[in-house]
Each structure stands twice: as structure tokens, then as C-alpha cells.
Amino acid sequence: MRVAVLTAGSRGDVAPYTGLGHALLQAGHEVTLVTHARFAPLARAAGLGFHALPVDPRAVLESSAGRGLHRSATGAGKLARLVALARSSVMDLADALVEPAEHADVLLLSAVLAPLGHVLAEGLGLHTLGVYLQPLAPTGEFVAPVTGTRSWGPVGNRVSGRLVNAGVDAIFIEAARMLRTRLGLARAGVRATRRAREQQGWPVLHGFSPLVVPRPRDWRPGLEICGYWWPHDPPLAAPLTPLTPPDGTPDASPDGPPAAELPSALRDFLAAGPPPVFVGLGSATVPDPDRTSAVIVSALRAAGLRGLVQRGWAGLHAEGDDMLTVDELPHSRVFPHTAAVIHHAGAGTTAAVLRAGVPSVPVPIQFDAAFWARRLTALGVAPDAVPLRHLTADTLATALRRATQSSTHRDRARQLGTLIRAEDGTVAVRAHLDRLA
Numbered sequence: 408m409r410v411a412v413l414t415a416g417s418r419g420d421v422a423p424y425t426g427l428g429h430a431l432l433q434a435g436h437e438v439t440l441v442t443h444a445r446f447a448p449l450a451r452a453a454g455l456g457f458h459a460l461p462v463d464p465r466a467v468l469e470s471s472a473g474r475g476l477h478r479s480a481t482g483a484g485k486l487a488r489l490v491a492l493a494r495s496s497v498m499d500l501a502d503a504l505v506e507p508a509e510h511a512d513v514l515l516l517s518a519v520l521a522p523l524g525h526v527l528a529e530g531l532g533l534h535t536l537g538v539y540l541q542p543l544a545p546t547g548e549f550v551a552p553v554t555g556t557r558s559w560g561p562v563g564n565r566v567s568g569r570l571v572n573a574g575v576d577a578i579f580i581e582a583a584r585m586l587r588t589r590l591g592l593a594r595a596g597v598r599a600t601r602r603a604r605e606q607q608g609w610p611v612l613h614g615f616s617p618l619v620v621p622r623p624r625d626w627r628p629g630l631e632i633c634g635y636w637w638p639h640d641p642p643l644a645a646p647l648t649p650l651t652p653p654d655g656t657p658d659a660s661p662d663g664p665p666a667a668e669l670p671s672a673l674r675d676f677l678a679a680g681p682p683p684v685f686v687g688l689g690s691a692t693v694p695d696p697d698r699t700s701a702v703i704v705s706a707l708r709a710a711g712l713r714g715l716v717q718r719g720w721a722g723l724h725a726e727g728d729d730m731l732t733v734d735e736l737p738h739s740r741v742f743p744h745t746a747a748v749i750h751h752a753g754a755g756t757t758a759a760v761l762r763a764g765v766p767s768v769p770v771p772i773q774f775d776a777a778f779w780a781r782r783l784t785a786l787g788v789a790p791d792a793v794p795l796r797h798l799t800a801d802t803l804a805t806a807l808r809r810a811t812q813s814s815t816h817r818d819r820a821r822q823l824g825t826l827i828r829a830e831d832g833t834v835a836v837r838a839h840l841d842r843l844a
Contacts, residue, residue, distance in 0.1 A: 408436050408437070408512045408513055408840060408844050409436075409437045409511045409512045410428075410437065410439070410511065410513050411441050411507050411508060411511035411513075411514050412427070412428055412438065412439070412441060412442075412517075412538070413441045413507075413516050413517060413524055414440075414441070414442050414517035415442055415460060415464070415517070415519045415520055416464055416517075417464050417689070417690030417720075418446065418449075418755070419540075419689060419754055420442075420517065420519060421442050421443075421446045421449060422449060422638035423540060423635070423637065423638055423758075424440060424442075424515075424517070425449050425450060425455065425638050426639045426833070427614070427636040427833055427836060428453055429454060430636075431833070431837065432453075432454055434840075436840060437456070438456065439455065439456035439457065439458055439507055440453075440456070440457050440458070441458045441460060441504065442459075442460055443460050443461075443464055444459035444460070444463075445464075447459060449638070459503075461499040461503055462499055462500060497579055497582040498585065500523070500582070501579075501582035501583070501585060502585075502586075502589075504527060505527065505586075505589065508524075508533065509531060512533065512534065512843075513533060513535065513536065513843060514527060514533055514535045514536075515535075515537075515538045516536070517538060517539065518537070518539045518540070518541060518543050518575075522576065522583055522597050522600070522601065523579060523583060525600050525604055526586045526587055526590065526600065527586070527590070529590075529592060529600075530586075530590030531590070534843050537609065537610065537612065538611075538612055538614060538836065539612070539614070540613070540614050540615065540755075541613075541754060541775050542615075542620055542623070542632075543568070543572065544568065544611070544626055544630050545566075545569050545572070546564060546623035546625055547562065547564050547565050547625055548561075548623045548624070549564055549623075550563075550564045550567045551564070551570065551571040552571075552774075552775035552777075552779075553571055553774055553775050553778075554567045556777045556780075565625075573598070576597040576598045576601065579597050580596070580597055608628055608629040610629045610630075611629065611630050611631070612631050612632075612633050612835050612836055613633065614633070614635055614636040614832050615634070615635055615754070615758065615832075616634050616635055616758075616761070616832075617632045617634070618823065618827060618830075619761065619827075620632065620782060633834070634827075634831060634832030634834075635758045635762070636832045636833060637739065637762070637832075638737070638739070638755070640739055640740065669736075669740060670736075672731070673715070673731065673736070673741070676713075676715070676731045682744060682745050682746040683712065683713035683731070684712045684713070684746055684747045684748065684749060684807065684811070685717070685741060685742060685748045685749070685750075686703055686714055686716045686717065686723065686725075687716075687719055687748070687749070687756065688717075688719050688721040688723065688750065688751040688770070689720070689750065689756050690720045691720065691751040691773065691776075692720050693721045693722075696722035696723060696724075699721065700716070700722075700725060702798055702799060702800050703716070703749065703803065704716075704725045704727075706801075706803035706804040706807060707729075707730075707807065708729070709801075710804045710811070712807060712811065713729045713730065714729065714730045714731070715745065716730060716731070716733070717732075717734070717736070718734055738756065738760075738763070739759060739763070742760060742763030743764070743765065745763075745765055746765070746766075748760045748763075748765060748766075748767040748768070749770060749803070750767060750770065751769075751776055752770070752772075752776040752777070752779045752780040752792070753779070754775060757769075757779040757782070757783065760783075760820075761783075761788065761824060761827050762824060762827055762828055763824060764820050764821045764822075764823065765824075766817055766820045767788065767820075768790065768810050769783055769789055769792040769793070770792070770794065770795055771792055771794050771795070772795045777792070777794070780792035786819065786823060788816060788819050788820040788823060789810060789816065790806045790810050790813075791806065793806050
């Protein structure tokens with residue numbers, strides 16, 4: 408079948424679909440990833456077709472409106488700003504989705520573009536399947552991910568989920584209306600379209616582990632949690648000699664990737680001392696990169712730890728023999744060689760840390776990060792989260808000592824990593840497509 412995967416957003420909203428798409432490609436499907444132009448290399452490395460969408464998500468986050476997200480202290484405030492920010496971009500996205508949809512048999516829809524995908528499916532007579540990276544359906548068991556972490560009680564939690572869905576609907580009102588006109592469809596609201604799909608039992612498969620978020624008991628039929636979809640990591644060019652630290656003990660766990668797959672500069676840094684702490688805020692931005700970098704470096708040194716600092720969209724940097732600043736590297740190859748990971752608790756990075764089986768210190772910044780940070784602490788693989796708003800060298804150093812010196816966090820992370828690596832989240836998606844075929 409000709410499969411088009413529709414997604415938009417940051418790298419974490421795209422990379423998991425490269426691994427899913429590659430698995431579908433190996434199963435005999437023709438797969439095209441439809442997303443922003445800056446992510447074309449990810450699709451091509453996975454052997455997927457690619458169709459570029461307009462809008463550069465990094466430019467949006469670095470704009471004055473994007474940086475305004477940091478001025479909201481509450482989840483509700485951030486959601487309101489996010490809705491306003493996204494509404495200015497979706498008109499261009501909607502128009503660009505028509506061409507790839509016209510060449511597909513089935514659309515796999517991320518939560519980000521599902522409202523437009525429903526219109527395309529109706530207008531073009533296509534099958535669709537939801538492939539979500541967050542648990543967005545209302546439930547009484549936890550509050551909606553983008554509204555914070557404090558439970559509102561069973562009724563309030565369900566209300567929070569409905570509010571988030573209403574906020575997402577609001578983003579697409581004008582774009583969906585335009586798309587319906589272009590496809591010759593009768594007028595219908597985004598909310599009405601979504602609710603009709605839900606009442607029909609529209610299937611949504613979630614790409615995270617049930618060990619991390621168990622399926623809520625009050626979810627409707629058709630909503631399933633099937634395991635993570637891992638980003639497809641292409642081979643790295645590197646010497647094939649083994650890496651052995653000064654004490655002669657191999658640095659990688661039996662389940663981890665060989666260090667020979669890492670770039671030589673990183674291999675040399677790893678071999679020069681004890682395992683470092685990886686620091687990366689992914690596609691998140693920060694108000695003051697220099698200050699944030701200085702706080703992180705001070706905390707690492709106060710805790711007696713070396714640092715592997717990824718620049719990312721936050722523009723982090725570090726200097727000194729005990730620090731190495733790097734650009735983009737596959738998390739699956741780097742994390743197993745670290746003592747712990749400081750990260751922004753995005754869905755994708757959270758998954759990578761769990762898969763690697765190492766402790767972490769979440770520094771949630773925005774969107775659903777607080778939700779995933781809370782899951783990490785609840786699972787016992789991380790100490791308390793240190794939100795960016797409260798980040799100091801002292802608080803971060805304390806969390807780092809707990810993460811790296813506690814055998815409880817380390818052992819729990821290792822055990823959970825082993826279980827998660829045994830899962831294959833692509834099986835359910837492949838089975839669904841087989842039924843359609």
C-alpha cells in the first residue's frame with residue numbers, strides 16, 4: 408500500500424516516524440514522510456519518500472512569539488500561547504498536504520495534523536490511522552499532558568483532556584474550512600468531525616510503552632498503546648577498534664551499542680575518563696543560552712561529573728577538558744555510554760533515555776515535558792524534576808548526585824530499559840495495514 412505519514416513540529420515529532428516508516432517499508436509498503444523540509448535527511452536516511460511542508464519549526468520557536476512561550480508559568484497559559492502561535496502557520500500546511508494525500512492509499516496521522524487529515528480522508532476517500540506520540544484522549548486517570556502534572560481528580564482530569572482537544576480544534580478551524588472548500592466538501596466544524604470519528608471508533612495507536620503509561624481503563628475502544636517507535640539511525644562512519652576506558656573495563660553494557668560506531672572525537676573523550684553525563688535540550692529553546700549553559704556546567708563540576716553537551720536548538724555550550732560540546736548524534740548510540748542524561752523531557756528523548764537504561768535528570772521546559780518528567784520520577788529512574796524556571800547550579804547538582812550515586816535509580820533504569828528494548832511498537836501498525844490491504 409502507498410502510505411503517507413503526516414506530522415509537523417520539532418524533531419521529536421518527526422524522528423519516531425522514520426523508524427516506523429522503515430519497518431513498514433520492509434513489510435512491503437511504499438512509505439512517504441510528509442513533514443517540514445529541514446527533516447528531509449531523516450526520511451532519506453531511512454529509505455523513505457519525502458514530501459516537504461512549509462514552515463520552519465525552529466524559526467517559529469525562535470521568533471518573538473515563540474519565545475513568548477517562556478513567559479507563561481502555567482500549562483494553561485502555554486497552551487493558549489501555543490494555539491495562537493500555531494494558528495498563524497497551519498493555513499500554509501493545509502494547502503501543502505493535498506498533493507501527497509492524493510498519491511496515497513492510507514494516511515497515518517500524528518496528533519498534530521489529525522484534524523486536517525480527517526478532512527483529506529473524507530475528500531479523497533482514504534483510510535486513516537492515528538499514530539500518536541502522546542496520550543491525548545480524555546481520561547480520569549491523569550491530567551492532560553500539556554496542562555501540567557497535578558491531578559484535577561477523575562472528573563477534572565477528563566475535563567482537562569476535553570479542554571486540550573478543544574484548543575487543538577481551535578488551531579485548525581480556518582484551515583479545515585479552506586481545505587473542505589478546496590475538496591468540494593460540505594461545511595462541517597473541526598469538533599464535529601473529530602467527534603464523529605471518535606463515535607465510529609476511529610483507531611489510534613500510541614507509540615510509547617505501556618510500561619511507561621499503562622492504557623487508561625476508561626479509554627474508548629480503538630485507543631491502544633503498542634510500544635515505542637524508535638528513530639531510524641543510519642550507520643556512522645568510525646574506526647572499528649574497540650573502546651576501552653583507562654581501567655580496562657568495557658564502557659558499554661551488553662545491551663548497548665558498540666562504541667566503535669561513535670565519532671573519533673567522542674570516542675577519545677569517553678576513553679579519557681569515567682562515563683560523562685549527557686546534556687541535551689533537544690528542540691527546546693531557552694531565554695538565555697549562555698546563562699543556562701553556565702548553570703549546567705557549574706552543576707556538573709560541583710557534582711564531580713564530566714559533561715557531554717549537545718548544542719541543540721537551545722544553543723548550549725561548554726569548555727574545558729572535562730566537557731565536550733557536540734552537535735546532533737543518535738541518542739541510541741550515545742546514551743548507553745553515559746552515567747546519566749540531563750534532558751528537556753520531550754517524548755522522544757524520554758523514550759531514548761528509557762531505552763538506554765540509564766538514569767536521567769529531567770529539566771521540563773514546555774508542552775508535554777512536565778508529564779513525561781513526572782512519569783520518569785514515578786518509575787524510579789529519575790530523581791525529582793528540575794524545571795527550567797527553577798534551574799540553579801545547586802538544585803541541578805543535587806539532582807545529579809542522586810541520579811548518579813543512587814543504585815536504586817541506576818538499577819531501576821537498567822531493568823526497565825531491558826524490558827522496553829524487548830518491545831516492538833511497529834507490530835500493531837503493520838497488522839492494522841495488513842487488515843486494510
